[in-house]
Amino acid sequence: MKFEILVKNFSLRDTLFCGQCFRFKAVEDGWFILFAGNNSCYVKQVEDSLIFERSTVGKNFWNNYFNFTTNYDEIFSFFDGDLILEKLAKAYRGIRILKQDPFETLISFIISINNNIPRIKNIIELLCKQFGEKNKNGYSFPTAERLKRYDLIDFNLLKIGFRSKYIVDAVDRVYSKEVDLKNLYNLSVEKAKEELMKIYGVGEKVATCVILFGYNNMNACPVDIWIKRALEKYYSNGATKQFLRCPGVAQQLLYYGMKNKYI
DNA sequence: GCCCAGGGAATCG
């Protein structure tokens, strides 16, 4: 399928590179191959137009995935009065928090534990190639049903390392619905965290990433090493009221700003 | 050889 979505104050590049998602690849001439769950497309931004080709799914899916129905101009204006967030909001106003698939987000951020982004991307790509289903642009992200067929030894072949046992436990609990991922929408951060942290290997950080990136709960605020550094540097007296108006986006701006050495 | 990466569990005081 081929179509176009008109966008305003949006940056495909910043949205993809700001560290929230892992399954995309720059091809040529500004095009990206983008995967989300079992869907995929070729996508390219030309000014205020987002062009899709070879999409496996209609434009409603991507409209939702990119969160285009949410007013981000308003969210960024929440930060007025906080000098750091103001500066970041101006530079990175094109960022959107994606609405990713909860299971894909869960497994991806388990893989992210004490790991770096290029390696996380590699492992996830291998995981899809090994255990996903082939489609016209590549491979789907394997479902819990599919991953249920494999064990520690299979995952270790992908160099997942000590995280393999965490994935096995996550697949078990999701498949058995002891942790029912469909029930976590619209829960408070604390309640959702309580559920997700039943999984061996899922702590505060991974849980809040799933709640933010998989359930689009803007109150979730994952704290990794970069956010820790940013908080020490700029918020040693605690978060500002502006920060607390949208912790999810504030956190994403700080992460991207720190990694880019922009702040 | 060292240190680090979108951390978490186990152990110890």
Next chain:
DNA sequence: CGATTCCATGGG
């Protein structure tokens, strides 16, 4: 409770 240590792997 907080602090420390171990966990696999690859890049710098």
